[in-house]
Amino acid sequence: MKTQAQLEAENAQLKARVQELEVLNKWYEEQLRLNRQKQFGSSSEKSQRDDLAQLNLFNEAEAERQPFMAEPDTQTISNQRQKGKRGESIKHLPVEVIEYTLPETDQACPQCGQELHVMSKEVRKELTIIPAKVKVIEHVSYVYSCRNCEKTNIETPVITAAAPKALLPKSLVSAEFLAYIMSQKFINAMPLYRQEQEFKRLGVVLSRQNLSNWVIKGAGLLDPLLAILKQELLARPVLHADETTLEVLCEPGRPAQADSYMWVYRTSGDTNRPIVLYDYREGRSGQFAKDYLAGFTGYLHTDGWNGYHKVEDAGVTLCGCWAHARRKFKEALVGAGTKQADSPEGIGFAYCNQLFAVEKKAEQMTPEDRHELRQKESKLIVEAFYRWVEACWANTLPQSLLGKALTYVQNQQKYLLAFLADGRIELSNNRAERSIKPFVIGRKNWLFCNTPGGAKSSAAIYSLIQTAMENSLNPQAYLEYVFKQIQQQNDIDVGKLLPWAKEIPESCKMLINGS
Template sequence: MQTQAQLEEENAELKKRVQELEALNKWYMEQLKLLRQKKFGASSEKSKRDDQEQLNLFNEAEAERQPIAVEPDVETISYQRKKGKRGENIKDLPVEVIEYTLPEGEQTCPACGEELHVMSKEVRKELTIVPAKVKVIEHVNYVYGCRNCEKNNIETPIITANAPKALLPKSMVSAELMAYIMSQKFVNAMPLYRQEQEFKRLGVTLSRQNLSNWVIKGVALLEPLLAALKKELLSRDLLHADETTLEVLCEPGRPAQTDSYMWLYRTSGDTDHPVVLYDYQEGRSGQFAKAYLAGFSGYLQTDGWHGYHKVEEAGVTLCGCWAHVRRKFNEALVGPAAKQPDSKEAIGLAYCNKLFDVEKKAEHMTPEERHKLRQKEAKPIIEEFYKWIEACWADTLPQSLLGKALTYAQNQKKYLTAYLADGRIEISNNRAERSIKPFVIGRKNWLFCNTPGGAKSSAAVYSIIQTAIENGLNPQAYLEYAFRQIQLQDTLCIEKLLPWAEEIPVSCKMPNKKA
């Protein structure tokens, strides 16, 4: 028969086991709710106070609809014509004017027979679009000789008229077509097999293999421009970095399902000449970032991926991302208890929101003013936040969603507080995430790259296109201009091709963008 001491010990063990099972059940419920939230819930990380500014994609008509106003008892007539904004939206577009006048024989008054004069004009504007079409341009290059020399001299001078060289030797591709193909795939996310079908509908048969070869050879022509952009990137003091997976089917010695990575490096918001560059690599090792950023010294803003610590060995200062901290606390708000205003999850999220509120105040400040404001307002919030984290550990499971949020914030403290040192550093790495998004959207359409060469070409074209867009250029027009200059000039000045160069024509700039 068990003694009282044995029963008490057994009871304590059972209580402990019950607590462990309850904690494990809570963890599973959190994971289930988190997966449901990711699959069916809203993806925006903005807090509820920002929700009113967001439109529901599927209810846009209802969201934009204005409530029906109550009719006034007394009708008020106003003769003041309100100036609409429609004209502002189209003021930078090219205009074709079509005038409608009376024939000369009808420009007489039907009452008295005297000649009519123009008393006013009624102008109506409408938008039209010129669809894509394919045509052939024949470059006929005349060669001249001298009949007198042919008859009387031993040698006859041959003079050939000047003509632009082919963009690619023995190829029909033009600068316009090359820019169009690249823009369709890397801006509009249209895979080459869909472009093949589109060209067939336009009356020309161009295989996707042909299109792919053109893109790869076109990238080779852009290599000097890419090298100049990378040199400009590494000369800056502040950079952002991020990476995402990429499937490359025919990589030597690797299974087709093995993840490769597309790395992104870009300038921060402290420059008027942004640079966005992509780099394809077979893995996610920090050695790739260290090699790519060789020669860079300054601040590098990233997420919490430990691979970037390799860059620290080269003297680079890493900065963390508070948006990632906020995201983890937001993910922890999956249960009724967690959503209460006084829950630890809600409190942690509130601390993060306070820091972003400080950044909103400093949005239009100079770096010096922003630094002073952060020291005055953000630094005390961070110090209080980390004291609160220490007090939370007593009754928080490290494996829970809240525990993971606390652990991430604690482990990243050195990097999360680095932005307080310089007013130019941003509070988050959202700038890099926004820049990698076009690649992610494109990947959803074309799914994978066939070869490492294709992946490297994709990285190069994305670099040129996204840098052009960041500098207010129409990417297709800019690519066309660049290829045209490569065609026309034997010795090319790359500095004049940079997206912010004064030589870039106005036709390459996007409408409604300042020069």
């Protein structure tokens, strides 16, 4: 028979075990709800339309089709014409006019036989497109000599008519063609092997090896321009940084499955000359960021990864990301399976939303006015938030999703409060995340880089394309212009090729801003 003390001890052990299992079961439930949300639900940072676009890949036409509606009456049509908004989205496009008139033999009144006159015109517009077409341009330079000198002198002058040099020595590629290949891969995420197939359908046999060589060598031509952009970037007072994985198959001394990284550094919203630069590195050490940002002093937005602390030692103030904090409370809210605003998860999420609501009001303000507004409103919200975090922490399991959210904001408190110091600092690092997204989308299509040289070339081309787009330039037209200038001039002033240079022609600018 067990004694009373033994039974009490065993009961205490069983109660502790039950409590452990309850905690573990709650954790599993949170993970299940969170994974279901990630797989099937909408993201808190995506609009409903973004989710529909992702889900409706195969029934896009049916999803976008509007229900059948009755034809508008004459008065409605008249009002629409008076507003003059029909065709607003296509007014910048070139127009080809095709006129339809009656043959002269039919321009007589069928009733009285008198000559008809033009009473009005009916105009119908339609969009058409010119498909890609490949052609060969032969550059023929005539060579001249003097017949008289041939007969009478020892030396005969030979003069060759000037012609543009090849963009790449001993290569068929032109500035237009190279800009097209780069745009297809780095904007439309079309891998070179698919482009190889597409060119074959156009009647041109080009191996992807040729295409790859052209891209890598063409990227090398951009180095002087990118060097100036980096100098400009490091001179700015506020920057953003982020990084994502990249698989490079043939890295010396490393297995093919080892993760390399593509880093992105970009300007903040305090400038009208935005710059976005990518940097390929074989790892994620904070030393890579420190090396790249050598000479930079100012504010750096990051996502809270501790590798950036190495940059902090070099005269840089790190700024935390409230979007990451809000995301963690949102995950905790989903994991808890509750939508109650008064739940701990809901309260944390609401505090973050209050800060973003203040930022919404400050969008069009000067940095000075934004700083003043934050001191009046945001500072009070942050102080109340951290008092709540301190009180909430005592009753929260550290390994739960709520516990992880609270741990994040506690560990990041110094960096999350940085935005209160200067109106130029942003509330989140979303700007860098948006800039890394085009690379991530491309990676889903081409999966990996074959060599470090290819990865560096990708970083260079992404840099120029994304910087061009941020400056409202058509990236393909801009690349073509840059390559033509490099091809035509031996001693080029690279400063005149910067995206904001006054020398950039109108043909390089986006017809619809932000498209």
